[in-house]
Amino acid sequence: MDYRIIQSPSDGALDIITRRMGMSQSATQEFRQYDAIGLIQGKLIDMVYVADLAEKAAGIIAVDIRGSCPQNMILLALFGDTSSVETAISDIKQKMKKSRGSD
Amino acid sequence: MDYRIIQSPSDGALDIITRRMGMSQSATQEFRQYDAIGLIQGKLIDMVYVADLAEKAAGIIAVDIRGSCPQNMILLALFGDTSSVETAISDIKQKMKKSRGSD
Amino acid sequence: MDYRIIQSPSDGALDIITRRMGMSQSATQEFRQYDAIGLIQGKLIDMVYVADLAEKAAGIIAVDIRGSCPQNMILLALFGDTSSVETAISDIKQKMKKSRGSD
């Protein structure tokens, strides 16, 4: 699983993300106003689980970044203010280490 | 094969799942009311087999989560109340260990 | 190569299969009435060969389960009564062991 936190994201970075949200361009506008974006990339099954963890733990909106042609691996974007995103990412790291969930 | 159980799933987690169901958005509404979601990710051939096992063993609806562009690996969601989902996942783990079905 | 036999398949399992047949939904109806489904997953080249073997050996209809976006690996479904499907799968296993067909 890969993690990145981007603070005050640039236009180019936001374009790459919002073009893959599977929403109309106007619907993606609200996501351009958050302070920070946490990015997590992993298996689809884990990303669903992580989205649930993130939204329950902090003031965060989780969106998957892949549009209409999903693959095995997807990218999850966590939008929020900087400290919420940092807390969420660090919580997720801890919880995912405890529960592997594979056979 | 990977397994996860999500209880009282958040909106973000449900969005990721329902957007990949290959149904109209209204048809996915009923799936937002279940207590728990069991997630299983594996090879297409095994997921068909597992969907059959799950639906025969417990009060569960099995849906594949991939939309219109299926790949080699797919994600299966088992919707039901918490105990049915837990029983189904644990039954499936046992049965899949016994029957490998590959050459 | 992976093999599975499903007897009296559940609705969820049949949905996963028929939604990937690349036919109209009404055209898939007839396939819901067979006793058993044999599933075989492998390389496209082998699945064409296996479909030919299956249809020549027993009272079986072979359909590939991938819809409009085929990949390297495809899933073949053999529809028929239980004994025909079992015979077909066992014949195919034997014949594929004898003839590797790769360089």
Place this chain on the structure above:
Amino acid sequence: MDYRIIQSPSDGALDIITRRMGMSQSATQEFRQYDAIGLIQGKLIDMVYVADLAEKAAGIIAVDIRGSCPQNMILLALFGDTSSVETAISDIKQKMKKSRGSD
């Protein structure tokens, strides 16, 4: 590289092939009347090279079997009478062993 020869192909095998030809269904009709089909699966670059070899060496039509969403690996079908197909496949095996063409 994988090879298979199918003689007097069954309807199911022909359906899998012709549905991936990227032609209208009527345009695929003529390909259902050949005695034999040679199948070769490999890298796109090699399959273009092999198609050229096959058509220059024998009374054979070479078609690629992937439809509109090509991947790295494609399947090439050589249509002709049984002996032409057998000769072409055996010629190709020899020539491909001599010239690797990779760095």
Place this chain on the structure above:
Amino acid sequence: MDYRIIQSPSDGALDIITRRMGMSQSATQEFRQYDAIGLIQGKLIDMVYVADLAEKAAGIIAVDIRGSCPQNMILLALFGDTSSVETAISDIKQKMKKSRGSD
């Protein structure tokens, strides 16, 4: 992660890039006038991070080169004058070595 810098790019090279920008052909015209193109290929999560780095460090526009069917790996093009592109690529190399961001 792979890097390349192309100076005064040829028409063929520009065609390959602009056809994968997911923009109308006229919208891609302005990108044909830069002195140099920096290319970086890597995981989607890293390319979002790198696009942000590049746009904050130098007079550079970052665009992802994949069109409408994104995969796991994407190609990022950095447009600018030669020295800006060279500086950006060398900055990115350094920063990506320091922060791995995976678990």
Place this chain on the structure above:
Amino acid sequence: MDYRIIQSPSDGALDIITRRMGMSQSATQEFRQYDAIGLIQGKLIDMVYVADLAEKAAGIIAVDIRGSCPQNMILLALFGDTSSVETAISDIKQKMKKSRGSD
């Protein structure tokens, strides 16, 4: 990286190439009249770089062969007379050995 040179290409080989050019069928006609085709298969980032090298070094047109659904690896076709194509391929081999461009 894989290389092939095809002289006086057959119709089947030309069909496989031109159907993946992402142009109208009429626009591909002019490419059927060259003496030789050089084929190079590799990573997208390298193929953009190679297309630039080829077009600057010799009387050659470089086209990428993948149509509308590009993947990680693409195939580049170099159209020209036989000696131009041979020179271009041999130049590219040399230059690509010197500059790896990965980290």
